[in-house]
Amino acid sequence: MTGKTHITGGIAASLAFAQITNYDPVILxxxxxxxxxxxxxxxxxxxxxxxxxxxxxxxNTLFGHRTFTHSLLFLLLIGALLNATPLHEAAIAGVLVGMASHFILDMATKRGIKLLFPFKLNVRFPITATTGGTAEYFVFAALSLLSVYFGYEAFAVYL
Structure with a gap:
């Protein structure tokens, strides 16, 4: 997936997560x-x-693309590192939710990801899209609509 789709996915996921938590939606x-x-x-x-x-x-030299940094191991490592900092809980949760959305979106591509790194197993969904292709455009559009929906819900208290 392209950067704009990942960013929109992170926005939609964070705002959806705000619906089920008491975290500040701006921080998330x-x-x-x-x-x-x-x-x-x-x-x-x-x-x-x-x-x-x-x-x-x-x-990239050490691991290549879509391996270690696209794995549950990396997600756990980042979570542990962030928990060792004085960051607000909502910021830590937001980073992890955004990372999870990235993993899910890349699992929808033909190449998939090494979710269980260091195991070489490639994880992807049965139906995939080409990065930058028409299907990704529809994914981007759907995520944009979800962002508006969840954003309205998350920020309704400010209106």
Missing amino acids: LSAGVVGAILPDICHGGSKIGRALPVLSKII
């Missing part, structure tokens, strides 16, 4: 966007890869 939303792009640190052409090119190159 902001952190969810960060989490949604974080797994692509392994790809030099991604938004985060271009922002941190040296780190991206190191991670």
Whole structure:
């Protein structure tokens, strides 16, 4: 999936998560966007890869694309690292929800992800889309609509 689809997925997931928690939706939303792009640190052409090119190159050289940074192991590691910081619980939850949305979206691509890294098993859904293709456009549109719906619900108290 492209960066814009991952960001929109992170927004939709964070706002949906805000519906079932008492976390501040603004914090969840902001952190969810960060989490949604974080797994692509392994790809030099991604938004985060271009922002941190040296780190991206190191991670890609060590692990490749859609392996370690797209795994449950990475999700648990990031969760443990964030829990060791003084970050607000909503920020930690937002990052993790955003990362989970990224994993789910990439599992809907033909290549899938190494969710159980270091095992070489490739995980993907039975029906997949091509990155940047027509099906992804429809996924992006659906996520955009969900973001509006969940955003209205999450921010209705401010209206």
